[in-house]
Amino acid sequence: MHLGAAPVLTAQDAFALRRSARAVADLLGADGQDAVRLATVLSELGRGLLGAERLTAAFDLLPGRPTALRVTLAWRGGHRLPDEALEASARLLPTCHEHGGGDGLVRVEQRLGPGPEPGPELVGQARELLAVHTGTSALEDSRAQTRDLIAALERTRAQREELRRLNRELEETNRGVLALYSELSEELEETNRGVVALYAELDEKSRQLREASEAKSRFWANVSHELRTPVNAVVGLAELLRADADAPPEERGRQLSLIADSGRTLLALVDELLDVAKAESGTLDPLWAPLDLRAVLAHLDGTLRGLARPGVELRIGPAPEVPGALLGDETMLVRILRNLLSNALKFTEHGSVELTTRVEEVRGEGPLLVMTVTDTGVGIPADQHERVFEEFYQVKGAHQRGRRGTGLGLPYARRLAEILGGTLRLDSAPGRGSTLTVRLPARPAPPPGPRRGVLVAVDDDPAFRDVLRPLLHEIAERVVETGDGAAALSVVRDARPDGIVLDLHLGDVDGYQVLAELRADPALRGTPVVVLTSASLTAADRARLSHARAVLPKSGLSGGRIAAALSAPRPAAPRRPPSSEEGS
Known part of the structure; x- marks a missing residue:
């Protein structure tokens, strides 16, 4: 759409062209900077074409999205x-x-704003502006250009400030993005580590399941044989007795003796299995009492000497000289040594089996009771040292012929040693026998001494308090009783006792809570506590009772057992063997 044309013959016409171009561009919706840009271009071209013959400037409106303003400069001549x-x-x-x-011909185009195409009214106004196209003086044009330049500079400065602001925001955004990326990377890395750990745990669980399955298979293979042998003997001999009613008394007595022996073997095996189960579940507790080592060694010598093969000497050394008696669990100690000695006698065909006992001072640990069982048997390869302490595992070989067993002896002995706060170590090689060393804390038993001054008994069962009362009076001058767990702490603070006997299962405030409060009170923390219970305890329960000196069953109590338990130190955590050749 043609808007109009104007001649450009003089410098004043060139100045007027610049002014008209800007006015029309502004009117038709061009951005201010775009209008200045068009005016500047036409001013530059007009000055460059001054003197050209018949120079004219034609303005046209080009439709479209967006609309554009086109200015055509045309001239004649050379x-x-x-x-x-x-x-x-x-x-x-x-x-x-x-x-x-x-x-010559030169065209320039300037796009207008994003709005709709200018209507007839604006087009008419634009034509009027071009129709009154008049020249201005050079001074006025210079001033107009200066104003435009100043305005352009102001806009440039504003744009520069805006650009700086945008750059700052972009930098801040970049820092946030980098921080987020770093955080996400750390979280992803942590997740990856967790996944790797989970896979490792799954692999470990799979390995444990395989080992458990193998142990179960060994258990059924070994235990079924060990149980079937005495059961078959009992059944077979009983059938013989029933079938041969006229057998001589001597023969019948021999058969009855064999039945009794098989029954005792069966009972011992069942007891051993039950004890292993208790040790595994954490419900086997030591009963601390003064320990007579001489009596223990004499008992072992009397009961095991008959198991030695012809040509094998069983030597049990004397008990070490120690001032006074030691504190320990005689039953557990006998079971440890009996398992070690009977195992050594089983696999020793020539030579000797020897047990020596000594007390050894170890810096930082105090005195240790060291018991060593040495044999001249077949020996165990180094790669089997760990496995012999697995339940139901037995080293394969010709030495097993005629000597089957459950594979529980060494694992059970080690577990008992750990319960007593000690270790069991194996040193062996094929052809040179084996040495098994047990180290236990040598805790001196308290001397009988005077009776205690005051004991506090906490139990909510009046009938059991009647049973407990005379036992406590055997070892204390005064006994203070309470059946309320909530009031126990107040009673203890008032009485300041030499010891506390605490029932585990009370009312609203149970023995666990009472024990925790005693442990948390600096004034009462050192008071020895013995826990009494008739219930089975889980491993978690026992962890909560670690502050107690001992946990005793309510059945079979005596004043001496309670006194020994109150005098005992808290059992130390089981120590792991220091080398890879020691069992776990």
Whole structure:
């Protein structure tokens, strides 16, 4: 759509062209900077074409989205547009230059705003502006250009500030993105570590399941044989007795003796299995009492000497000289040594089996009771040292012929040693026998001494308090009783006793809570506590009772057992063997 045209013959016409172009561009919706840019380009081109013959400037409105304003400068004759003016114009706006036959043409286009195409009213106003196209003086044009330059500089400065602000925001955003990326990377790495750990745990669980399955298979293979042998003997001999009613008394007595022996073997095996189960579940507790080592060694010598093969000497050394008696669990100690000695006698065909006992001072640990069982048997390869302490495992070989067993002896002995706060170590090699060393804390038993001053008994069962009362009076001058767990702490603070006997299962405030409160009170923390219970305890229960000196069953109590338990130190945590050759 043609808007109008104007001649450009003088410098004043060039100034007027600049002013008209800006006014029309502003009117038709061009951005302020775009209007200045168009005016500047036409001013530059007009000055470069001054003197050209019949130079005119035509304004046209080009429809589209967006609408554009096109200005065409045309001239006649041989005048040429300076290259500098053309290059400067092309840097600001799209410029098209044509020249031929002595005539010239240059077009520039400026896009208007994003709004709708200008209506007839605006087009009419634009035409009126072009119709009154008049020249201005050079001074006025210079002032107008200066104003435009100042405005452009202000806009440039504002844009620069805005750009700086945007750069700061971008930098802040980048820092946030980097921090988020770092955090996500750490979380991903942590997740990956967790996944790796989970896979490792799953592999470990799978290995444990395989080992458990193998142990179960060994258990059924060994235990079924061990149980079937005495049961078959009992059944077979009983059938013989029933079938041969006329057998001589001597023969019948021999058969009855064999039945009794098989029954005792069966009972011992069942007891051993039950004890192993108790040790595994953490419900086997030591009963601390003064320990007579001489009596223990004499008992072992009397009961095991008959198990030695012809040509094998059983030597049990004397008990070490120690001041007074030691504190320990005689039953557990006998079971440990009996298992070690009977195992050594089973696999020793020539030579000797020897048990020596000594007390050894160890810096930082105090005195240790060291018991060593040495044999001249077949020996155990190094790669089997760990496995012989697995339940139901037996080293394969010709030495097993005629010597089957459950595979529980060594694992059970080690577990008992750990319960007593000690260790069991194996040193062996094929052809040179084996040495098994038990180290236990050598705790001196308290001397009988005077009776205790005051004991506090906490139990909510009046009938059991009647049973407990005379036992406590055997070892204390005064006994203070309470059946309320909530009031126990107040009673203890008032009485300041030499010891506390605490029932585990009370009312609203049970023995666990009472024990925890005693442990938390610095004034009462050192008071020895013995816990009494008739219930089975889980491993978690026992962990909560670690502050107690001992946990005793309510059945079979005596004043001496309670006194020994109150005098005992708290059992130390089981220590692991220091080398890879020691069992676990």
